């Protein structure tokens with residue numbers, strides 16, 4: 001479903017993503033795990049056609065996003081770290097706008113919005129203004145919205161950042177439900193090791209732009225002789241994961257710009 005070969009992205013002399021290769025199978029939940037600054041967001045931006053790689057190849061659902069950009073974009077949904085909902089509008093209206101932007105026909109759009117709002121436990125609150133929602137509810141709505149146009153792949157960049165453990169668990173149980181019922185491939189980034197361990201079928205550990213290992217959480221722990229991914233990370237990289245607050249503020253804006261024709 002996703003195939004990445006020898007991907008490289010440099011900013012000036014600095015190589016943010018350094019010769020990264022991996023495959024993600026259809027229907028898989030794949031976690032890209034690494035500390036802040038490891039190169040996760042840069043990789044997601046390249047996969048979602050927001051950034052052009054210096055070199056390497058990407059295939060999404062059999063398509064080369066460089067040559068089939070519009071077709072490729074229709075195949076995926078994306079939820080960035082920063083909120084992109086309109087707080088003045090209701091949950092239902094936020095879903096509607098997204099559906100219209102993606103040209104989902106009215107009948108299908110409404111049926112799907114209802115299903116997703118129910119799965120993500122927001123149906124009762126569909127007519128409330130989003131600004132009155134809790135952080136967890138807003139995240140759930142963003143993810144429900146990301147599924148609206150029935151993407152083949154959903155990209156989630158640090159979706160649980162800043163949420164309490166209960167909201168994180170709730171969010172993942174909903175994502176897993178859609179992943180299982182629709183076989184949507186989910187590519188997520190996180191620096192929460194425990195989360196990757198519980199949620200992902202397979203994990204890729206990235207540090208300083210290099211992919212250190214890829215495998216099931218179980219295999220990675222076995223390979224390193226450790227009990228947790230936290231320890232495995234330490235064994236593989238010689239350092240503990242740095243837990244800082246991630247703060248890139250411009251991704252949705254960039255995405256909007258990209259849709260209107262510009263690209264970095």
Ligand SMILES: Nc1ncnc2c1ncn2[C@@H]1O[C@H](COP(=O)(O)OP(=O)(O)OP(=O)(O)O)[C@@H](O)[C@H]1O
Nearest residue numbers: 011016035036037038039040041042043246247248
């Ligand atoms: N446009 C840019 N210009 C220069 N350096 C950049 C640019 N974008 C990212 N970087 C650098 O590339 C490195 C990787 O950044 P990236 O955002 O991919 O990390 P990350 O693993 O996603 O971390 P985070 O969770 O904080 O977003 C960082 O050192 C970052 O400062």
